[in-house]
Amino acid sequence: MKKKWLISLVAVVLLMVGAYKLVKSIYFGGENYYVQVTTDGKKETFSGSGATLTNYHYTLNGYNDEGHEKKLAFSTVKEQPLRKMAYLKVTYNTNKGVTMYQEIKASDLPEKAKEKLAS
Numbered sequence: 001m002k003k004k005w006l007i008s009l010v011a012v013v014l015l016m017v018g019a020y021k022l023v024k025s026i027y028f029g030g031e032n033y034y035v036q037v038t039t040d041g042k043k044e045t046f047s048g049s050g051a052t053l054t055n056y057h058y059t060l061n062g063y064n065d066e067g068h069e070k071k072l073a074f075s076t077v078k079e080q081p082l083r084k085m086a087y088l089k090v091t092y093n094t095n096k097g098v099t100m101y102q103e104i105k106a107s108d109l110p111e112k113a114k115e116k117l118a119s
Contacts, residue, residue: 030093033062033070034104034113037088040081056081062090067112074098087117 041056055075062072072090074097076082087109090101109117 030091030096030099031064033064033072033090033092034109034117035060035062035072035088035090036117037082037084037086040084041076043081053077054079058082062092063113063116065110065112067116069116072098074101 037058038060039058041058044055044057046053046055055077057073057075059071059073062070064070070092072092074090082088083103086103087106088101089104089108091099093099106114
């Protein structure tokens with residue numbers, strides 16, 4: 001009896017972990033692309049609940065590790081636009097679009113993406 005209960009518990013735990021990883025990969029995972037910020041972005045300001053927020057919208061060409069190009073659209077909620085000429089590592093998910101970005105050094109760019117961004 002204890003053996004069946006233990007097997008059932010392990011099966012349920014494995015099923016839950018698998019479901020979590022699947023949902024995470026579908027909605028939050030993605031492929032990395034590399035972009036260079038070349039514009040100030042399109043500024044949009046709006047008010048609500050007593051606060052004023054500023055968004056900057058960007059559409060930039062990004063390149064993956066193999067140098068394949070993708071047009072990436074994303075927004076920031078910041079007081080100032082992203083730093084011009086900065087390099088970003090952008091995670092793109094086919095279901096959600098751009099899910100995150102972070103500034104990186106030029107030395108951290110993959111070679112093929114660096115070549116495409118330099119041209």
